[in-house]
Amino acid sequence: MSNNPYFWLDSLGSIERRAALPGDRDADVVIVGGGYTGLWTAYYLAKADPGLRIVIVEAEYCGFGASGRNGGWVSGQFPVSEAKLTRRFGAAKAAAMTAALAGTVDEVGRATAAEGIDCDYTKGGTLSLVRSPAQLRRARTDPGFLDAEQTLALCGANDVLGGIYSEHCAALHPAKLVRGLAETVERLGVTIFEGTRALRIGRGVVVTDHGTVRAETVVRALEGYTAGLAGHRRNLAPVYSLMIATEPLPAEFWDRVGLKRRETFTDERRMVIYGQRTADDRLAFGGRGAPYHFGSRVRPEYERVPEVFEALRSTITELFGIEAPIAYRWGGPLGIPRDWMPSAGLRDGVAWAGGYVGDGVAAANLGGRTLADLIRGNQSELTALPWVNHRSRRWEPEPARWLGINVGLRATALLDAWDRRTAA
Template identity: 80%
Template sequence: MSATSPSFWLDSLGPLDRRPALPGDRTADVAIVGGGYTGLWTAYYLAKADPTLSIVVLEAEYCGFGASGRNGGWASGLFPVAEEKLARRYGGERAAAMHIALGDAVDEVGRVAAAEGIDCDYAKGGTISLVRSPAQLRRARSAPGFVGADEARAICGANDVLGGIYSEHCAALHPAKLARGLASAAERLGVTIHEGTRALRISRGTVVTDHGTVRAGTVVRALEGYTAALAGHRRRLAPVYSLMIATEPLPAAFWERVGLARRETFTDERRMVIYGQRTADDRLAFGGRGAPYHFGSKIRPEYDRVPQVFEALRRTLGELFDIDPPIAYRWGGPLGIPRDWMPSVGLRDGIGWSGGYVGDGVAAANLGGRTLADLIRGESTERTGLPWVGHRSRRWEPEPARWLGINVGLRATALLDAWDRRPAA
């Protein structure tokens, strides 16, 4: 991987032509801070709905630089809050609507990619969560979509599979191709994108950047894991790192044994999240949590690479598939976690936001962008009635409590997984 590229996905695109920075002060109808999925989907749907709007996207680096160009390539209908918990708070009908809307967003991503000619290797094969220990099996048997060992192994031929939980609501894709293609599609609709333009402060009607000030009727905060770097937002979302590896292309004999014939994405039922996909060029792209949270919500390039986490991912991949995987790429980056793990979208006092996806943002950002477009245009739709609309998580604790709490939680999660793997008595 090149020294200047933060992921395999971005590296595979080759050199990127950067768009010009903001040339100075200007006005717009809508100013969107962040050139990842959330900001780009919001701009795209706004421009489609009302071509007369002047829309400006402001990106500190380049579109897709953050999680949108580094994630596992899962466009999934997953939501970090269980439907049962949503139902207790918002009622069963609204909770079900939230999960249906996310499942539909998986298809919407594919529909727009096809309509706009975005070749992002989209393949809707679903996702399988493998059950690989007796403790996991006890928890998983009653879950919707549970399948037996033979059916699970037929989808993903990993070792020690006792069953699985399958969902059709997931597509594998190339995330950086989607991000860059979406940016071009938005520009074709008249959206102006300024890269290399870092937002320093936002307030009602104003975005102050390092290249000038944009005044707009509506300001949208779409920074996800980088939200903490914005003045006054350090405790809004915690930037927690997820790291990935990608193998060299693997031979046909491996895929005949392992399967993933429809490019199903895969994980297992451990608590410390892992995630993988078969790429369009027959690599395994595989990631997981476990990297530490950094004091003060700091975000630095060196945090993208933690050798011991990369080695743990390599070992896990080897143990899953009984291989010594030839690793070609290693990378990572921050994702945004709200205090209550509940993503949200909303518009208040002229400032819109969507985020806190807890790592499942590829499809959720599409839904968030469509919802923001509705809210900004003052439309009441099924989307604007979903339970995440207007939700505000309480802020994370001040340091050092934030650092202690998050890292103790990570350690406890690892210990619980080790307990699950203990030999049966």
């Protein structure tokens, strides 16, 4: 296994870091965070108004966080169901949110092709496998339901009783996307400072460990690292998702398993798992289950939980009947709001987008386009979406936050175990 555990980033070779902020600076827009949200926001702002002075400050390097480590799903899924959105915002706004995310899958493909960003983008849709009677009862009512024969024609997994298919998903190489996007915005005139940690943000100002940036608009784009910013510890809970990647697998394996259009895949268990066939014929596979850490702490050692890695390896064996050689093991935090409702907004000169609950590859693009409209004062279909200016309730203080999140994780695992027992 490589010394760099992050498969996607390691596959790019060495990463050359940009210079840090050299001191105090003025700008029109300053963006805190060099991941998808910050970069897409900069991209659409720079395309719309090339004269804007846009500065990005990033604590590590562009793509260091979830944008360079995720499962590579450009997914039209939203963490809040359309039924719940309808109850809260009405049918028209709920449908608009669903349609906007579905369209975003294509927009990511369009934008990357237009800018020459080769990120292995392939729109093959996504397939959720149904593998127990309990799952089958829940899945039959979904409009995308497939029977066992139809499902196996797409993905030759074990014990398949059916599946749910959606066309609104693409697979890509996330680190190629984020690094290519950073180079693109620089060509458009955006200035990126890496190795520059934001300590505090407020109206018109970002205070960093290398100086202060003053700008009319400040954008917070930190996702799973939001809790580390002064005054924001309870805004988003950083919960870890872990991944493994196999060595490239032989042609006979793919002849049996399929995924010919690189369909992303999961199954109907409650504890989220997610996988894709990479462009170089590996399985990149991840899942939840790692604990939330007291005080919303984010540390490198939390990215490695041997029992979760073993559970992921075992799940690959269970799904596909193969003892696959594992080449990489890694993880990282994602941001979860108290009500699981992502948001994008602008108030009092401070903009934000995030709380994607693990579905951020597409949502961050939508967030970037939405923030570009809000910052420029444009009223559009995007600025009318129900997530705009939504404010989630803050998470409870500790120890209630630690207890609640980890009890919820444990309950989810127990419900999945119950489904398996009732199927036996």
